[in-house]
Amino acid sequence: MGDILFSSSLLCVGVSALVAVCVYRTSESRNLNHIPSVGSFGPLGSYWTAIKSLTNSPKIVQEGYNKYKAAAFKIPNLGHWVVVLNRDHVDDIIRASDKELSFHAAIDDYVRPVYTFGRQIIDDAYHYSIMKSQLTHNLSAVVPDVADEIVAALDETLDLTENEWKCVPVLKTVEKVVCRAGNRAFVGYPLCRDSDWIELNMQLTNAIIKEGFILSLFPKFMLPLAARFATKTTNRVKHGARHLSPIITERLKRMEEYGEKWNDKPDDFLQWCLDEGKETSADLLAARMLAINFAATHTTSNTFAQTLYCLAANPQYIQPLREEVQTIVGKDGWTKEALAKLRKVESFLKEAQRFEGNASLGIKRRALKDITLSDGTFVPKGTYICVASHAIHHDPRIYEDPDTFDPYRYMKLQEKQGDSSRYQLVAVNPESLMFGIGKAVCPGRFFAAMMLKLMFAHIILSYDLKLGDISYSASVGIGPAIVANSSAKVMLRRRSDE
């Protein structure tokens, strides 16, 4: 009965939302009249462009980027217009305060994090500062454990016998490895190997995006009620808490017992949260760990799946990369210092990120005030803005021969221009927007880069890989996002002369 009631209210809300959106978009369009648009014209035409954007966003954005050069333009999506900015506007985004251009206000519409993660996690997001400080500064301590987890996770997930070539789905395979590797640093061993915990975290992204979409159909005042039916937040948190509870109890006991003298105290995110002393509830800590996994797992898996596919499609680079890893890791072991010296590996990873990309429209923000950009473009309060990331990453005025995959591109740029930091994997600037930029720049990027390098170097060293009989595109566009193609497969074989 409850379900029937919910379905019929969902239908009513859906229809009302559609009407409200039409009215909102028409009035919003008038406020943005001074900004040129891309695609078909008129109210119906703009909906047609919005529908085409669901599968063809990179092409539509590119059309605007080519036509309007450095100027802003707007494109419609189903709910509202998006003002698309160029490289020259990125400094305006960097300078703007959170009260002017907000990342959280922009994603609130898609994810409704207060309801999908829990209000306390959002109101006191102290885990962000742990990401920026402990997680980033403790990489040296974390590297050996994460490396160990990657080896074990790949072994188990691939399950290869001697000399066997196996055709594996790239994304599905790497998702499990990334989730285990990340969780080695988030919750430690042995929970990072618990299949139920890993499954919970791997399914998280799809579940939250789906729930966020349903909630986005409801007006704000109905959200608390709608969330009770449309989200499984409480179940997820309780599920996670069942795993964490005994670990937390044990750790609190030891903290009490040994205090500062706890010698083998775990170096993981859960422990850093406990050290913060703000919360000990298994429910709250589970919700926080789920929020961290949401930010970390899907993003890193997609990037790594794209990279691995690029390597299988360009096998001539395997040997030189292998020689680099053999020389450096052979001498320094799996350490942070060794990872910093893997210049070919780093350049390959960054080029794969540039070439494939993660968004045709990146750097999502919402204007919380009227603002005027430095080129005089007026952006009224409430407007959604984005940057044409993929088009910038493929602009011949910025990157020589941008549509060629050149794995040593960033290494060569570094050698030519002598600026070692500008071309690092973690570097962000108006030409390198894969990790975002400004106030919301990805705080997990140092950890992500470490995981990517470890996984890539380990695969190069221990596995042979090639494309199978069928070739795929490495990535697909879903609305403004670019993600790894979940159908893509590669052939892998364990190397015997390791």
Ligand code: HEM
């Ligand atoms: C290759 C992997 C990753 C990519 C490509 C990536 C990319 C991004 C991007 C594009 C943003 C939005 C930035 C903006 O709009 O300016 C972001 C935000 C964020 N990322 Fe990542 N990310 C990755 C891995 C991670 C990892 C491993 C973590 C955590 C350990 C993480 C935590 C976060 C968080 C918490 C935010 C939100 C920041 C805020 O609200 O201010 N990310 N990431």
